[in-house]
Every structure is written in C-alpha cells, then in structure tokens.
Amino acid sequence: xxxxxxxxxxxxxxxxxxxxxxxxxxxxxxxxxxxxxxxxxxxxxxxxxxxxxxxxxxxxxxxxxxxxxxxxxxxxxxxxxxxxxxxxxxxxxxxxxxxxxxxxxxxxxxxxxxxxxxxxxxxxxxxxxxxxxxxxxxxxxxxxxxxxxxxxxxxxxx
Numbered sequence: 001x002x003x004x005x006x007x008x009x010x011x012x013x014x015x016x017x018x019x020x021x022x023x024x025x026x027x028x029x030x031x032x033x034x035x036x037x038x039x040x041x042x043x044x045x046x047x048x049x050x051x052x053x054x055x056x057x058x059x060x061x062x063x064x065x066x067x068x069x070x071x072x073x074x075x076x077x078x079x080x081x082x083x084x085x086x087x088x089x090x091x092x093x094x095x096x097x098x099x100x101x102x103x104x105x106x107x108x109x110x111x112x113x114x115x116x117x118x119x120x121x122x123x124x125x126x127x128x129x130x131x132x133x134x135x136x137x138x139x140x141x142x143x144x145x146x147x148x149x150x151x152x153x154x155x156x157x158x
Contacts, residue, residue, distance in 0.1 A: 004035045005056045005106075006140070009063035009095075011042045015123035016071070016116030019064045022125065022133045032140035035060075045098050052105040059106045060146045061095065062136070064129070065113030067152055072128030073115045074136060075152035082111065110146055112136075 006027060010020030024039035031037070036054075040047045044061070051059060067075055082096040099109045114133065117126040140146070 003054050003056045004058045004060070005051055005054060006032070006035050006037045006060045006062060007040050007044055007047060007051065007102075008037065009040045009042070009044045009061060013121060015118045015120050016114075016125050016129045017042075017064045017119045018125050019114045019116070019129050019133050020062050022130070023062055023137060026133070026137040027140070030137070030141055032137075033143055035140065044095075045101070048098065048101050051102055055105045057106070058108045058110070058146075059102050061099065061102075061109070061111045063095065063111070063113060064116040064119060065111075067113055067115050069115040070128070071115055071117035071126055072132035074132055074149060075113055075115075076146070076149050077111050077113050077152045079109075079111070081152060108147075112146060112149060113152070 008020035008024040010017045012018035012021040021039055021041070024037050027037040038047050038050060065077065067077070069075070079096050079099045095111060099111060102109045114129060116129060
C-alpha cells in the first residue's frame with residue numbers, strides 16, 4: 001500500500017450533488033499532500049479497478065448525502081450506518097457496496113457525506129454546500145487527517 005486516494009462522487013449538473021466534482025477540481029488545482037484524487041462522477045464503482053491497482057493505504061469517499069442536517073454540514077458516516085439508516089445518495093449502487101469492494105485492496109475506507117439542500121437537474125449548487133467544499137479542500141490541503149472529522153451520530157454534536 002503506497003498512497004491515499006480521495007474518490008469524489010457526484011454530478012455537477014445536479015445542484016448540490018456537484019459537491020464531489022467541485023472538490024475534485026479544487027484538489028486537481030491544489031493537491032492535498034499525500035493524497036491523489038479520482039473523480040468518480042455518478043458511477044464511482046467504475047473507478048474501483050483503478051483504486052484496487054494502487055492498493056492505497058486509505059480511501060476517502062466524498063459525496064452529497066442526505067443525513068437530515070443543515071445544508072453544507074459534513075459528517076463521516078460508518079459503513080453500517082449507510083446501510084441501516086438508508087443514507088440517501090443519487091447513485092444506483094449503494095455506497096456501502098462500493099466501500100466493501102474497496103476494502104478488499106485498501107487498508108481503510110472512509111465516507112464523508114456533505115448535506116445537500118437541493119439535488120435537481122440544472123440547478124446551481126447552494127452557497128452552504130459550495131462553502132463547505134471550499135473549507136474541506138483547505139483542511140485537506142493543510143494536512144488535516146480525514147479520520148478526525150465529525151461523525152454522524154456523535155452525541156456531542158447538536
């Protein structure tokens with residue numbers, strides 16, 4: 001295992017679902033140290049073979065996810081919670097399945113959800129989500145460990 005990968009997920013033509021592609025564009029322009037980015041678009045499972053070939057130490061998946069929070073809030077979500085809580089994304093394949101697949105070749109797989117406001121074709125990304133993506137990019141570039149982000153269901157968060 002020799003690398004860390006950020007796999008972004010989403011469709012920039014679907015309003016706040018463009019959070020992942022926006023992060024990929026920011027990271028392409030200004031990379032986070034120790035991470036490479038792959039924009040998985042709306043079919044991130046298609047990047048699984050590329051990630052498996054790298055056999056990364058860590059994979060961070062970033063996608064818009066309806067967690068019942070205020071728009072722009074971000075949370076790490078455990079794989080079990082994605083299945084049990086029916087975390088909604090706009091993609092055909094459940095992200096828990098993708099996480100299981102990636103875990104076959106990666107040491108650790110994390111999922112960071114960004115709460116959308118509106119996911120609809122042709123709508124722009126809301127300010128709260130855009131600002132959250134920009135803040136996330138700054139944190140990753142500064143070297144913040146993604147495992148330290150707030151977790152969904154943490155009783156200390158309101």
